[in-house]
Amino acid sequence: MTNANPTFVVDQDNLDHCATLPLPAITADELNDGEVLLAVDHFAFTANNITYAALGKRFKYWAFFPAEAPWGQIPVWGFADVAASRHPEVPVGKRLYGYLPMARQLRVKPGKVSKSSFIDTAEHRQHLALAYNQYQFTDTDPAYQPEHEALQMLLRPLLITSFLLDDFLAVNNFFEAEQIILTSASSKTALGLAFMLQHQRSQRGKPLTITALTSPGNTDFVESLGYYDKVVSYADIDKLDASQSTVSVDFAGNGEILASLHKHFADNMLFSSLVGAAHWDSRGGDKNLPGAKPEVFFAPGYWEKRGKEIGNAQLMQNFATLWAPLVASVQKWMKVTEVEGGDAVEEAYKQTLQGKVNPDQGLILKM
Known part of the structure; x- marks a missing residue:
């Protein structure tokens, strides 16, 4: 059965170069004791995956x-079903949500199995972030709704990052800033953060101003959502009030834009967070910028830190209180597009890589 596990890969050093490899199927007979074979159903693809x-x-x-070099498999978030199992606690037919390859199959080695989840303890994943190695069973996930699988795939991984950023900024009292600026403001992670900041502002009293920085073509869309107080095109950075103390959360990964912000606000740039790489091809720029030194925000690391401080259950409960109202808001404007097959997946990847996917569009892919 050749080509029974078509697998989408990209060149690790040249993201424009991609292919669908006709890999042979993994069979149940190949499983070792304790292993499980997952049949990948469908998965979301966003600018977040380009960041990966x-x-x-x-x-x-x-x-x-x-x-195999030079190829790399981009991780995605999606749903899969247990197709074969040699693990007594993970029966065939179980549906789960988690980190998957852009392929039809994945072999995992479940550990720490509970009613709600398991961890893939495969040797090559032992040293990797725990947040990416956990698989949740849908039948015991309180947030799971079959009709909302697309939104869960598209939003949950991004909104966890949005939530952790929101928590981080609040814990630090927004670094005493009067304004928070989000670059690549139409990206789903930025929109999630903007919604959370807006949603909780009355009880917090901060930040005073939530400002969107986006491309000219997205300004109307971003303004229509009402998540931001101010929407500014990248070309108009110099029109912002430079005397306003500011925190920057950079989702764009564009060195020139970041430099412009720092030079404009100078010492009034009180904190600068680097999150994504939506404009992955423009990450150069000045290294010695005025104002606060930019710091990379790594969501899984912050989750582990905060989990130890307040408990993972409390952290998840805090997220759940924001998940429901945000999903209700996003449902009003997001258009989900589903595509299937190697050629269609490749086209969706290229469109996303080139920044040609509209911000109100959500892509769901299937090999």
């Missing part, structure tokens, strides 16, 4: 689903 690829070597994203 752009930062693949730095944050070990290529290590989750190894491929």
Whole structure:
């Protein structure tokens, strides 16, 4: 059965170069004791996945689903079903949500199995972030609704990052800033953070101003949502009030934009957070910028830190209180597009890589 596990890969050093490899199927007979074979159903693909690829070597994203050089498999969030099992606690037919390859199959080695989840304890994943190694069973997930699988895939991984950023900023009292600026403000993670800041502002009293920085073509869309107080095009950075104390959360990964912000606000840039790489090809720029030194925000690391401080259950409960109202808001404007097959997946990847996917569109892919 050749080509029974078509697998989408990209060149780790040249993201424009991609292919669908006709890999042979993994059979139940190949499983070792304690292993499980997952049949990948469908998965979401967003600019966040481009970030995984752009930062693949730095944050070990290529290590989750190894491929033969020069190829790399971009991790995605999606749903799969247990197709075969040699683990007594993980029966065939169970549906789950988690980190998957862009393929039809995945072999895992479940550990720490509970009613709600398991951890993939495969040797090559032992040193990787725990948050990416956990698989949740849908039948015991209180947030799971079958009709909302698309929104869960598209939003939950991004909104966890949005939530952790929101928590981080609040814990630090927004670094005493009067304004928070979000670059790549139409990206789903930025929109999630903006919604959370807006949703909780009355009880917090901060931040005073939530400002969106986005491309000219997205300004109307971003303004229509009402998540931001001010929407500014990248070309108009110099029109912002430079005397306003500011925190920057950079989702764009564009060195020139970041430099412009720092030079404009100078010492009034009180904190600068680097989150994504939506504009992955423009990450250069000045290293010695005025104002606060930019700091990379790594969501899984912050989750582990906060989990130890307030408990994972409390952290998840805090997230759940924001998840429901945000999903209700997003449902009003997001258009979900589903595509299937190697050629269609490749086209969706290229469109996302080139920044051609509209911000109100959510892509769901299937190999």
